[in-house]
Amino acid sequence: MKLVIASSIGAVLLVVPLHAQWVKVPPPSVPRTADGKPNLSAPSPRTPDGKPDLSGIWMPDNQYNGEPANFAADLRVDDVPFQPWAKALYDERKTGAQSRNDPSAQCLPQGVPRINAAPGLWKIVQTPGFIAILYEAFDSFWRQIFLDGREPADDAPPAWLGYSTGKWDSDVLVVDTKGFNGKTWLDLLGKPSTDALHVIERFRRVDFGHMEIHITIDDPKAYTRPWTVAEQVRLSPDTELMEAICNENNRDLEHLPGGPLR
């Protein structure tokens, strides 16, 4: 019997990588070290036309003491130039007393740029004319970043994730996003945004496994001047996106503090 069990486990071990962990199928394009592990410090790849290739599945590489709460954590408080009303609202939200009203808690989109900074995997699909970012968390959201020289969509309907155009500045992808609906909390602590929000993200793939994003928040209705934070993300080389439909069974709202849903 023991032999049968041992043989069974051995067989299972052999077949597990083939059918039980499909998200762990290693992509062929990942450079490997001598021991077979992904070489995340290998040089950044390039596309056939010589541009940096940002393709891959990325995840935030921030600490925030385990909470993606305050994406200005590296800044001094004075470095976030709130308008007075925005500061008052932020001070109320950051206590957690309005957590039920966080759009993300309601399974609504986290908006830009928070969606890149909160835990969750996202995949860049890069073509010469546009880049798509596919998000796993907390719904299957997507962004399009057009690289074809079109003007920003100033007349587009208000959107959670806005409308993005991009251009290359040497090896940095500069993404300009407008057209927001003003409902987004910029981070878990609740820094406000308005429909005047304009986000400029500068993506630079440092090496194969690491990318830094410098994010400028330009929202004159909520902040007295533009302000910038830096985010670090790292490659997840041995996994794949999966479906996640947040509103399937969201039981958290009834346990979170806050007023009536709005």
Place this chain on the structure above:
Amino acid sequence: MAVRSVGLVLLIMFTGMSLRTLDAHHSFAAQYDRAKPHTIAGTVTKVEWTNPHIYLYVAVKDDAGKETVWAVEGMAPNALYRQGWRPDTVNVGDMITVEGWLARDGSRLLNMGSATMGGRKILSGTIAR
């Protein structure tokens, strides 16, 4: 049997791997109290392998034999899947011990930090958000 064996082997393979925080769609601190760790042990009565979090419902008997059902909130199913969990890793009727944190609102809701079944740790040291 074969499916459960796969699950067992995967759990052995993945228990102890570095855990990641993957599913923070809401504030953990606003819902749960880190200063109130709590442990329950009982029988699983229901399993919800759902987004944005999985739920286990566990019937716990007190010393007088009175039974109370607790809701246990876990990580997102995708995060657990990447750690080796499967929808049938925990089943109705299983005996389980869960260590976690109590909900601030006083309801019988526990956030799963670690879990043990049959003497095996099936989740270790994770804060489900």
